[in-house]
Amino acid sequence: MSDETGRATIELRLASSAQLFNTLDPFPFREGDIDADAERYIVEWAQDLPKDAALAIVVHLPGADDPAKPCPDLSVALTGWFAAKARAESHALRALFRDGRLAFLIGFAGLAVCLFLSFLLTQRSEGPFARVVQESLVIIGWVVIWRPAEMFLYDWLPLLRRKRLYQRLAQATVTVRMETCG
Structure with missing residues (x-):
């Protein structure tokens, strides 16, 4: 209307x-x-x-x-x-990006440690068990970085959408x- x-x-x-x-x-x-x-x-x-x-x-x-x-x-x-309400969403958006930066640093460090351990295991051991542990470390490393990536790629969008709606209102x-x- x-x-x-x-x-x-x-x-x-x-x-x-x-x-x-x-x-x-x-x-x-x-x-x-x-x-x-x-x-x-x-x-x-x-x-x-x-x-x-x-x-x-x-x-x-x-x-x-x-x-x-x-x-x-x-x-x-x-x-x-x-x-x-728009100001509160702005604060939430800033907090999300601040937390995302910290999570990214932690996640990147976790990924680096997992990849380094996987590389060391590859250099020192062979066999199916070593291969399972090596691949598990790689998967764990990528899972550790998943949440920070999700924060930067997707989580900010609903906050921004609500902020804009509240600003219009x-x-x-x-x-x-x-x-x-x-």
């Missing part, structure tokens, strides 16, 4: 603005945690929308009982929440529409 400006739109119909927030969180709206179900709903819809389209979140609320009572700033709360235009009943 898209709005009149061409933004891909996520619409929420709520009985009250409190539905967006974690009820166990003691902070007021601006600093409060978004409810996990509300976050999941928004994120799942955002994942289904076109990746190149700007996002808009429209929150439909019933009209206030007391017009003098201010409505919480849902725009700041939602965009701030997703900006914090943090930049979304949030509109609150007060609706009258009846």
